[in-house]
Amino acid sequence: MLLARLTVVFVVGSFSPALWAEDLRRPQELAWFNNANAQLEALTQRPADCVVPLHNPKFNLGRLAFNSPRLLGGQAGRMGLSCASCHPSGRDNSDFFIEQISDKPGRADISHHFLSSHGGDAFFNPKPIPDLADVDNLRFKNRGDIEFDQLLTRLIEIEFDGQAPTAAVFYGLKLYLTQNSIENCQLPFQPVSRTLESDWLLIDDGLAALDDAIKAGDSATILFVSASMRAVLERFYRFYSINPVKSLDDRLLDMSRALESLLSNTIKSDKTAEQILVTLAELSTSLGKLKNDLRQREAQSFYNPKTAYDYLNPSN
């Protein structure tokens, strides 16, 4: 079901001339800002990341999940929202604005029925988006206790209409959030550049998480990870839409399909974990080549502030 939804946007949409509309290639994050300056910053900058990474594939899974619109369901998932849309780099987003749930930039009503079909209320009471690294000022400081688990479950399944995450995804998200604290940052309030490299980290996270989930025979997590990685590829597809190169577009689509078939191989076939890991290694090599080619054209993508500026201010 998740895959079907992505396929419509990413595969069918791209081949249908009628749907080859700009919005299928427009970065989705532009929809949650109400002015071109904020949009430009969102494409080219991100808050300092105060998360100390762990050498643990569950941590990789958690970071990917936090950035994945596949964790959320309903309206949020359809728009491409993830936890990181409001909490980029695990921080806050002082420019976030969606008309239905915000009164001012940086504030959102996450229990509004716009986002939540079964938990939502009709009251409009936006709250400031908290900086999740500013642990001292959070309501839920202890990420190891049961109340934090309950909060996460409520956020994912009720506020954002998501399906119950797998045990591995849930555990990973907690690991990721536990590692997040401004104490880890030398310059916590200095934004850093958003680049192909920084977004590609999620592809590497996905590869580590897939390796782990294949070894564990955890097909529900494999499903989630491959759908989340396809969403990252879709993001590149949108970020490289301004001067598109057909061969690159085709490769992005091929990689997306390869991830999908890795999944069906795992679930339907009688292949052993060892055989699937061989396919994963091949996929990893092809992704590495794709990354190199994307890097060559990074200046023509929205990661380049000038390209992004020209796109957002067409009259200049």
Ligand code: HEC
């Ligand atoms: C639409 C914007 C938005 C999205 C998407 C979002 N959040 Fe938040 N988050 C908020 C706001 C606003 C609050 C404050 C709510 C309040 O005060 O009642 C919050 C609060 C939190 C808190 C509690 C902070 C504290 O004080 O202890 C955590 C943890 C959190 N979010 C994590 C997440 C995770 C994990 C996801 C993804 C599943 C997510 N958020 C998605 C806006 C968002």
